[in-house]
Amino acid sequence: MVTARIGHAWVTREGRRLLADPGLTLAFLLGAGALALFVLYPTVRVLVYPGLEDYLAIPRSVRWMQAARNSLLSTVLSTTTAVLVGLAFAFATTRPDMPGRAFFRGVALLPLFAPPFMVAFSYILLFGRQGLITRHLLGLDVNIFGPQGLWMVQTVAFFPLAMLVIAGVLESVNPSLEQAARNLGADEWRVVRTVTLALARPGIAGAALVVAISVLADFGNAVVIAGGWPLLATEAWFRMEGMADLRGASLVVALLMVPTTALFVLERYWVGRRRYTTITGRGSRLQRPPTHPLLKGVTFAVCVVMSALVLLVYLGVLAGAFTAVWGRDWSFTLEHWHLASDRAATLWASLRVAAGAGLVTAVAGILLAFLTGRALPLRRVLDFLAVLPGALPGVFVGVGYVLAFNRPPLELVGTPWVLVLALAFWHLPLGYQAAVAQLQQVDRSIEEAAANLGARGLHVLRDVYLPLLTRAFVEGFSVSFVRAVTNVSIAVFLVSPGNVVATFAILNMIGNGIWGGAAALTTMLLLVTFATLGLARALAGRVVRPLPGG
């Protein structure tokens, strides 16, 4: 009797009706099972692997407390500058009277396609002790390794994230609000201060949280440029690599997960709800009023300088790939390309792994979005698990998969599958949210019409949604692919001798001082990435007819 009542509250009548459909039930079990196995299980494994006494011992470890303090410091510094630069770019790209705004936007997107260590690597080539610019052009002796280098590199690497979030918010500020402010007596400067930026404040806060998560979890840049400066994200790997200390590694990543999860929850459930919904009636569209000349000048200058720094990232690596011996012999050579070609197998492995991850992310994202859009039991739990990986640092997922899949019955470590699955489920939130956004565009009545005409359960998915979801698929696949092919934070934990991916090989080459080869292989990786993306878009473009007006 009691069970029946609990069951009644747990599974709604609508949910029961849906579960009576075998296809839907199968999909539900598949989705829920995948989330439990590949998201929940590794997470729990990490958290329970160290004992309570290990957790209690953390405050007594000098090195870890130092790493925690350093991580906090670099997060505060890099987040602040990245958000300020991102704000400048977002502002520049949303003012119609800003010269070069399309160019700035394009340049700002470039770092999103680069492997996470690329900015650090390039800046060592350009601004380090053997730096082309610092040493050979300016004659300076600069040590870029350490916190100051990390700060600069993370600013360049992560301001694009801030830009994307803030630009979205600024774009949505109704021009008539700015015009109304002008009309009521505000000059150009005060319009921006009291209306434009005031409205964007929640968006800026959200951007700061997103960037802070990325900075905290940043492994690639930190491992290349932080030098001997301990950080939580790199500490986990040093534990594993140097000492095979699984307990220590899981403890560190568990420690790192606390702030990233807190920031994530804050972003999703607090800032997300504080977005201002602009009241819009009908009305003819207005132009934004002109921007204050001084503000325009400052923004423009920031964008020019930062664009140069971004372009230098690519140029530095390109130069490194063709220079005989960096710092000593500046003659042109193709030798590094031979070296890189010897490692072409790693590129192939990267492609396979990333394509697999992209595919799994896109399919799982769509399936889960479809399930959580329905009155099924546990839908809020599924939704939470589908976005949870966004709160987890890459090193956490890496350690989690090692712990979860290094023994029977699921002994996957050592196979390429473990890397595919780890990358796929780490990027699941991207595929899932893309699919949710697409599904929200579909009017419920379309589905009802299909059901009314006799389509049931999974047939609705196939007949009504799948054509519309091709977009979500392309988007989910592309984002997951790019991030997987450039990933290092997970790869370092899960590559096995037969499955070395390119980023891992490059990281080793950098570590061993083979800069030319590393630069050449990085360039190849970028070419392959862009080529694959272009191909995917072209194929998708043939399949998906653009929606009218969309």
Add this chain to the structure above:
Amino acid sequence: MAAHLRLAEVTKRFGPTVAVDRVSLEIEEGSFFTLLGPSGCGKTTLLRVVAGFHLPDRGEVYLRERRITHLPPHLRGTAMVFQEYALFPHMTVEENVAYGLRMRRVPAAEVRARVARVLELVGLVGQERKYPHQLSGGQQQRVALARALVVEPEVLLLDEPLSNLDAKLRVRVREELRELQRRLGQTTVYVTHDQEEALALSDRIGVMNEGRVLQVGTPEEIYLRPKNRFVAEFVGLANFLEGYWVSPGVVRTATGDLRVGQGAALGGRALLAVRPEEVRLHRGAPEGAVNLLRGRVRSVTFLGSVRRCTVELDGVSWVVDVRGEESVRPAEEVYLEVPPDRARVVEEG
């Protein structure tokens, strides 16, 4: 008395389209002036030229004979109520209304007093701390009005402010707006496509089409003495008859000769406009009536106070309104009587 707001030969182009075409207007102090026209006629563009959002390509704008054509919007004293209200979503009602005063650096104590006064004026006392999204459409509209009024603008500009309200509320707010404007003696320029609104609110109306002001006059003049076909058709309904003058006061049409109140050059072409409610409909030929047209009723629509009949004349169909209680049936043979003083001569176009 000199005009409060004066436009001289204002022209505004967007690319190849001429949105406002050589418009000259004079608006008296304390008066309620309406720009009336269909969508895309340039009335909103003209309002924005006055507000300073658009720089006219040619022509000048004068406020009390001071040239303000190139003055930036925030220095003009032309507070505007936007069609979509444009309330700041991150500010409370109070903050929204105080915004213009803060921008003018009015002392805080005075800001409080003036905001309180204007909120009382528009009936929003008690809503000070709410945010726009917590208000109904009608309340939002009042906040927008209060925000514009509180700065005591030289000229108040209203851009279709009632178009987002439902029909009943629109009529009520309309009356309140008119009453408030009279009480404050606030010079007002109002933009609408709704002819009923324009007639009910305005001291004077400027009817616009395709960027041009076609006629300026009091509501009575616009309705009873439209100058051309467009004004007659856009403000109210009108039946048209084409013909030419055969003698002073007589126009020959395809349906017969009509006596009209006005005279004009013999032999010239004439276009007559007659309102549906001014035509008398008879079942049989009335004794001693002039201007009788024979026709056949095609359809009848009952609209409550009136019955709207479509009557087929020789080749043209007219709209004729009769009182609701009169019974007219389709296919009936009827006579239409047009009183000479109601057959107005209007210009083509």
